[in-house]
Amino acid sequence: xxxxxxxxxxxxxxxxxxxxxxxxxxxxxxGAVKAVNGVDFFIPSxxxxxxVGESGCGKTTLGRVIVRALEPTAGQILFRTxxxxxxxxxxxxxxxxxxxxxIQMIFQDPYSSLNQRMTILDIISEPxxxxxxxxKECEERVSELLDMVGLNPRYMQRYPHSFSGGQRxxxxxxxxxxxxxxxxxxxxxxxALDVSVQAQVLNLLMDLQKQMQLTYLFISHDLxxxxxxxxxxxxxYVGYIVEMAGTDQLYSKPRHPYTSTLLSAVPExxxxxxxxxxxxxxxxxxxxxxxxxxxxxxxxxYASDICSQEIPSLHDVSLPGExxxxxxxxxxxxxxxxxVS
Amino acid sequence: xxxxxNPEDNLxxxxxxxxxxxxxxxxxxxxxxxATQWQLMWWNFRKHRLAxxxxxxxxxxxxxxxxxxxxxxxxxxxxxxRYANAPPQRVRxxxxxxxxxxxxxxxxxxxxxxxxxxxxxxxxxSTIKPIRFFVRGVDYKxxxxxxxxxxxxxxxxxxxxxxxxxxxxxxMFTRVIYAARISMSIGLIGVFLSFVLGxxxxxxxxxxxxxxxxxxxxxxxxxxxxxxxxxxxALSAAIPPHWSPxxxxxxxxxxxxxxxxxxxxxxxxxxxxxxxxxxxVVAAQLSGTSETRIVTRHLIPSFMSHIIAVITLAIPTMILxxxxxxxxxxxxxxxxxxWGVLLQQSQNLYALTQAPWLMIPGLFVVVYVLxxxxxxxxxxxxxxxxxxxxx
Numbered sequence: 001x002x003x004x005x006x007x008x009x010x011x012x013x014x015x016x017x018x019x020x021x022x023x024x025x026x027x028x029x030x031g032a033v034k035a036v037n038g039v040d041f042f043i044p045s046x047x048x049x050x051x052v053g054e055s056g057c058g059k060t061t062l063g064r065v066i067v068r069a070l071e072p073t074a075g076q077i078l079f080r081t082x083x084x085x086x087x088x089x090x091x092x093x094x095x096x097x098x099x100x101x102x103i104q105m106i107f108q109d110p111y112s113s114l115n116q117r118m119t120i121l122d123i124i125s126e127p128x129x130x131x132x133x134x135x136k137e138c139e140e141r142v143s144e145l146l147d148m149v150g151l152n153p154r155y156m157q158r159y160p161h162s163f164s165g166g167q168r169x170x171x172x173x174x175x176x177x178x179x180x181x182x183x184x185x186x187x188x189x190x191x192a193l194d195v196s197v198q199a200q201v202l203n204l205l206m207d208l209q210k211q212m213q214l215t216y217l218f219i220s221h222d223l224x225x226x227x228x229x230x231x232x233x234x235x236x237y238v239g240y241i242v243e244m245a246g247t248d249q250l251y252s253k254p255r256h257p258y259t260s261t262l263l264s265a266v267p268e269x270x271x272x273x274x275x276x277x278x279x280x281x282x283x284x285x286x287x288x289x290x291x292x293x294x295x296x297x298x299x300x301x302y303a304s305d306i307c308s309q310e311i312p313s314l315h316d317v318s319l320p321g322e323x324x325x326x327x328x329x330x331x332x333x334x335x336x337x338x339x340v341s
Numbered sequence: 342x343x344x345x346x347n348p349e350d351n352l353x354x355x356x357x358x359x360x361x362x363x364x365x366x367x368x369x370x371x372x373x374x375x376a377t378q379w380q381l382m383w384w385n386f387r388k389h390r391l392a393x394x395x396x397x398x399x400x401x402x403x404x405x406x407x408x409x410x411x412x413x414x415x416x417x418x419x420x421x422x423r424y425a426n427a428p429p430q431r432v433r434x435x436x437x438x439x440x441x442x443x444x445x446x447x448x449x450x451x452x453x454x455x456x457x458x459x460x461x462x463x464x465x466x467s468t469i470k471p472i473r474f475f476v477r478g479v480d481y482k483x484x485x486x487x488x489x490x491x492x493x494x495x496x497x498x499x500x501x502x503x504x505x506x507x508x509x510x511x512x513m514f515t516r517v518i519y520a521a522r523i524s525m526s527i528g529l530i531g532v533f534l535s536f537v538l539g540x541x542x543x544x545x546x547x548x549x550x551x552x553x554x555x556x557x558x559x560x561x562x563x564x565x566x567x568x569x570x571x572x573x574x575a576l577s578a579a580i581p582p583h584w585s586p587x588x589x590x591x592x593x594x595x596x597x598x599x600x601x602x603x604x605x606x607x608x609x610x611x612x613x614x615x616x617x618x619x620x621x622v623v624a625a626q627l628s629g630t631s632e633t634r635i636v637t638r639h640l641i642p643s644f645m646s647h648i649i650a651v652i653t654l655a656i657p658t659m660i661l662x663x664x665x666x667x668x669x670x671x672x673x674x675x676x677x678x679x680w681g682v683l684l685q686q687s688q689n690l691y692a693l694t695q696a697p698w699l700m701i702p703g704l705f706v707v708v709y710v711l712x713x714x715x716x717x718x719x720x721x722x723x724x725x726x727x728x729x730x731x732x
Contacts, residue, residue: 069623100629113620116727117378117642127628155374161381161727162374175624 004042004078004085009215010066010183011042015075015089017058017065021288033288035061037239038075040314043183043232045080048209048216050230050247052223052262056284057236059219060108063185066217067105068096079103079183101131104176108188110168114160120146120171121156127178145174148211149204166197170204177208185217190225202229223266227251232324235259238285238295241314245325252339255317255327258296260337294330302335382646385723392719395712402709406522410481413515414495417678419479421500421510424449426696427462429505429513436469443471448499470496505698507686516678517702523679524660525709527594531659532652534598539605540648546606547613548636554610561603569600570669573662577671586677593672597662601655608651612644646724654717657710664706680706 004011016039018032035058043049053059064070066077068088077088081102088099104127107113114123124145125138133141143153149170160168169189176184186205190198206229208214220226226233227247234244235258243256254260264277285295293308294300300307307330314328329335376384387393405412430446448468452461476495482488495501504513546557576596580589616622617640625635660680666672667681668688675682680702686692687699 064623067627069627097629100627103627105624105627107620107624109620113624115621115625115639115643118638126625126630130629130631130634158374159376159378172624175628179628 004080007044008042009045009080010217011076011078012066013040013076013078015039015062015065015077016073017061017070018073031288034239035287036065036072037287039236039239039241041234041241041244043215043217045182045215046209046213047231048218048229050226050233051217051219051236052221052226052233053236054221054262054284056287058239058287059221059236060187062236063105063187063217063219067103067185068099069105081182101127101179102181103183103185104179104181106169106172106176106184106186106189109192110165110172111192113172114168116160119157119159120163123160123171124156124175124178127175131179141178142174145178146171148177148208149174150200164197165193166201169193169197169201173201173204173208177212177214180212181214183215183217185219187219188221189218191220191222198225205229223251223263235262238287240295240311240328241326242296242329243325243327244314246323249322249325250339254337254339255325255332256296256329257300257302257335257337260339263340264338266340294328302331304331306330378642378646381727382723386719389719389722391715392722395715396719398712399709399716402521402712403525405518406525408483409518409522410483411489411491412493413512413518414478414492414501415512415515416479416481417511417516417519418676419511421506421512423451423510424500424502424506425510426460426508427502427506427510428696429698430502432472432503437466438469441469441471443473445469445471446496446501468499470499470501472496472501504701505696507696507699513683513698513701516683517680517705520678520680520683520702521705523590523673523677524663524681524706527590527597527663527679528656528659530591531594531597531601531663532656534595535602535605535655536648536652538598538602540609542602543606543609544613544636547610548617548640550614557606558610561606564600565603567600569662570665572600573597573666574669574671577666586673590673590677593663593666597659597666601659601662605648605651605655609644609648612647613640616640616643647721650717650721650724653713653720656717657713660706660710660713 015036016034017036018034020029020032022028023030037058039058039062041049051059051062061070065072066088068077068091072089075089078085079088079099079102081099086099088096088103091099118126121139121142124142125133128138128141139156142156146153146156151167151170151174155162160171163171169192173189189205190201193201202225205216209216216229218226218230230247232245233247233250234241235250235256236242237258243250243254243259245255250259251263254263261278261280267275267277280299282299285291285298291311293306293310294303294312297303297307310330312328312330314326316324317327317332318325427449430449432444432446434441434444436445447464447466448470449462450465452463453459454461472494473496474494475491476497477490478492478495480488480490500512502512502514504517506512507516542557542561546554573596576599577593580592584592622635622639625639630638663672663679664681664684667674667679668684670685673679673682683702684700684706687696687703692699
């Protein structure tokens, strides 16, 4: 049985997901898009890990591989259940079904994530039915869940089209929590919602975390949302995690040049504070290309020869007094970077 | 940064919003909230007046062909030698004696033009033949079971030819009604067969993907790349001529659907491919839903409405195919009557110049096909009741 520290619920080791590019009439494989290309991270039980990065960096793919909606190409996904630690990456279909109740997902689009042709009761009770609950048990549980997510249980016979985006997202959350999961992968759960509704849903997620001892992997591109809800943050760039640290540490003292640039791109909500953002030159690296060095090297102002020759590994660079600050940069100890207040 | 770090502030919004959620709604809205997909579709479809009208017309036509023995005054193969190529009789209300409350027709008598030796029909104005409803006439057995001799309408003595007669003096109205039964059912059965084929093969192709998909797609492309008419001709030439009319009828239906399924299979495949990647299907997979349940509870209900619209639009194509096959003389053959068979008779100069009423079956084809097209259009617009609802 694989080993993992006691307080950690999920530990991902060298996880890869490559999508083959097929070309021509015979659909021969010619190269691959390396959406996730060797990712390591862990989440302590009961915490929220934020996963940030720009569009196309592989955040969503990583989330979907962890819930096993996609097959990983290589690597390990160690997950703690009450029976012990299991490697999700190696599970077959029937074994996977037993784990499904422990890991659930909240989707980005509250419109396409609910089947419009089913009532709320049917939608939320589907996972329950799959795990052998009776119709009557389902109804009780659904009304309990609706109450938990702040919707009136009277509405359970309605169809999704009678609900607003925020309400639909609550229904999606209720469905994810139906089976009492321990880990919830939230893939941009608030980015499709109005800003005023975002706050409500985030607070709901935080309340539920306290009530049900949930662990979240919170995928987002919105740095302010991540700062609000996450205990720790991991930054992704073109298939790699470049930095991972406690939220305050990462925002105030980033150690990777990419993180620093990303943070500087967020404008202050005050006209009196000058906005000192840095603009990167060049394009985002091609995830299909074979690379030897750091993916960020071509755009990095601190890059030197070693950066284009050797892929930096994610290593602990914690200063005394900090805990668990990981950076994948050859010069993490040598450069001074600016964070946000 | 937008959110205040004090969660209490944000919770305040949360509570107020909750109150708003609890607010009562009026009854029509309430009805809308509980509406199933089919109810929403019906409400959308109802707005499409033309389609509703065509739907009613089609329903009416099918009710009619359900009981052709009752609707038609005569039998399709009865010959009336005295009335060969008789023109349609006009239904009148006014005669020399004034206004009649009961519609009537004049009898026809034959006269030979002394110069051209051409046979002409002249009205015999001395004989007023009132049209009566539910008259007793030729004996028949309804659906082969119920013996009866009541017909919807007719005249007491003499003949009534609403659409005239053909070369052998057979009543065209009767023949058109009997032909409608064959033509209209061939459309339904043909579409049903191609629906079964298309749903199965298109479904497999879309759901499994990969190599299976590739093979099925290539087969479909090969079938589609054949020129249709020569292929039909070859296939129907293979039907043994000694087969009974019923067997030939089914063979023709199968031939039509063997070619017709490809279009439907494509529609099903593309729907399944797009639905397979929808979030709600992924969510179902993640909650441990079995594949059978995903297909039956999520995929099929999601594209069924669309497929029904496609099928409705496919029916007229089937009818047109049958009609053109029979018109070319390679589809159904007399004594079976279909609209195509009837049209084949009008395929000559005589019909065009002297007996244009022989082309009335063509009018029925046009009306029927148009009605189905409009109905299909309406259904297609209503098929996705959630389209306009997003945000």
